[in-house]
Amino acid sequence: xxxxxxxxxxxxxxxxxxxxxxxxxxxxxxxxxxxxxxxxxxxxxxxxxxxxxxxxxxxxxxxxxxxxxxxxxxxxxxxxxxxxxxxxxxxxxxxxxxxxxxxxxxxxxxxxxxxxxxxxxxxxxxxxxxxxxxxxxxxxxxxxxxxxxxxxxxxxxxxxxxxxxxxxxxxxxxxxxxxxxxxxxxxxxxxxxxxxxxxxxxxxxxxxxxxxxxxxxxxxxxxxxxxxxxxxxxxxxxxxxxxxxxxxxxxxxxxxxxxxxxxxxxxxxxxxxxxxxxxxxxxxxxxxxxxxxxx
Numbered sequence: 001x002x003x004x005x006x007x008x009x010x011x012x013x014x015x016x017x018x019x020x021x022x023x024x025x026x027x028x029x030x031x032x033x034x035x036x037x038x039x040x041x042x043x044x045x046x047x048x049x050x051x052x053x054x055x056x057x058x059x060x061x062x063x064x065x066x067x068x069x070x071x072x073x074x075x076x077x078x079x080x081x082x083x084x085x086x087x088x089x090x091x092x093x094x095x096x097x098x099x100x101x102x103x104x105x106x107x108x109x110x111x112x113x114x115x116x117x118x119x120x121x122x123x124x125x126x127x128x129x130x131x132x133x134x135x136x137x138x139x140x141x142x143x144x145x146x147x148x149x150x151x152x153x154x155x156x157x158x159x160x161x162x163x164x165x166x167x168x169x170x171x172x173x174x175x176x177x178x179x180x181x182x183x184x185x186x187x188x189x190x191x192x193x194x195x196x197x198x199x200x201x202x203x204x205x206x207x208x209x210x211x212x213x214x215x216x217x218x219x220x221x222x223x224x225x226x227x228x229x230x231x232x233x234x235x236x237x238x239x240x241x242x243x244x245x246x247x248x249x250x251x252x253x254x255x256x257x258x259x260x261x262x263x264x265x266x267x268x269x270x271x272x273x274x275x276x277x278x279x280x281x282x283x284x285x286x287x288x289x290x291x292x293x294x295x
Contacts, residue, residue, distance in 0.1 A: 002043045008105045010132040011292070014043055020093040021109045021125050022051035026156070028132045028292045030227055037134075037229055037292055039157045039251045048093045049081075056153035057092035057140055058119045059275070061210075061241070061261030064181055067117060068264035070149060077117040085179065089155070091116050092123060105129040112143075120144040133291035140285075142278035149264065149275035152286045153237060153257030158220060158229070160202065160244060160252045165221045167199040168231075168240060171213025174260050180208060181262050188213075194242075202252055208243045210260040212274075218254065221295065228295040231256070234287045239274055256288050 003014040003024055012034070014025040024045065026038040038052035048054050063086055067076040077087040080094070097109040106128040113121050120143040128135040136154055158164075170188050177183040188195050188211070193203040196211075199221060216233040218240070233240075237256035244252035259274030260266065271277050276284050 004099075004102070004107065006102075006105050006107060006127070006129060008129045008131070011129045011134060013127060013129065013134065015107060015127065016043075016051065017099055017109055018096045019045070019051065020048045020054050020095055021097040021111070022048055022055065022093065023053040023127075023156075025052055026134055026290075028227075030225070030292075030294075035225060035227070036159050037290065039159055051157075053136075053154065053156040054089070054093040055125060055138060056089050056151070056155055056255070056257060057123055057138060058090045058113070058116075058121055059151040059264070060089060060153045060155075060255070060257040060259060061263075062086040062088045062181060064262050064265050070264070070270060071147070075118040075148075080116065086181070087116065090119075093155070097125065100124075118144055118146065118148055119150070121150070131291075132293070133289060135287065135289045137287040138285070139283055141283045142280055145280055147277055147279045149270035149277050150284050151258040151263065151275050152284060153255055154286075154288050155253060155255045156290075157251045157253055159222070160250055161222055161224060162247070163201070163223045164252070165199040165201055165223075166196050166218065166242070166254065167221070168211070168214065168218035168254070169197040170211035170240070172211065174210040174212075176208055176261075182210070182260060182266065202242070202244055202247070204247045206245055207252075208241075210239060210241050210257075212239045212260065214238055214240055216256070220254065226294060227292055230291045230293065232289045232291070234285070236276065236284065236286050237288065256286075258284075258286065
């Protein structure tokens, strides 16, 4: 499937409902040509990790120990990606979603999920173009018969150029182990090359870290191309992930999320780490706006 294209006079996206309701493009019209904001990929790709944006639901990141214990019960979670030793990112990113409604510049999709593990939920996702910007809104309702901790987020791959800078103030950072699980939490001031309290380039190395104490606002600047992207995330998305494998990767991920990796199994209660405990019938809603301007 090549996807569904939506556009207005200033922006366009290409969407794959059959592949997690992910995107294969988000471009804006700049100086008379279409410029990618998210990386452009093969619109017929079969792997969700080769997309431009995926949806993180009913949780973000990896989960250790084969699952998690909540309210005295252990809930097993199966591995869901062949190359990953741990379950990762829930199942919304790889499921086929149904198109509920669509116009020239907006689309709403739905998913009724049985799993993974104990999770049972109904999700609703909308993409909407507004001038040279993209609004993403994701909500879910817990259909399980028990209360459970849920999380959510967005996982876009932005274009990375040598002069790209990121401004996203945070108070703390999680460091990763070799298996990409959390190793320790540290003050951001102890890691100057990851301190995005002021605009600066990404580290000239592998980075895959989770940041907390974020106010939901960030700015990505591409000086050579002459524009910026302002990111505005909803209150529940108080943390973010930055991933890029190398300076010449051509992309980096800036992911607004509700919780750090393996939040289910970190010390303390799940809700203290950003997961939201939902009783049967309760809901969680998150949104992110990406606005592109000249600058």
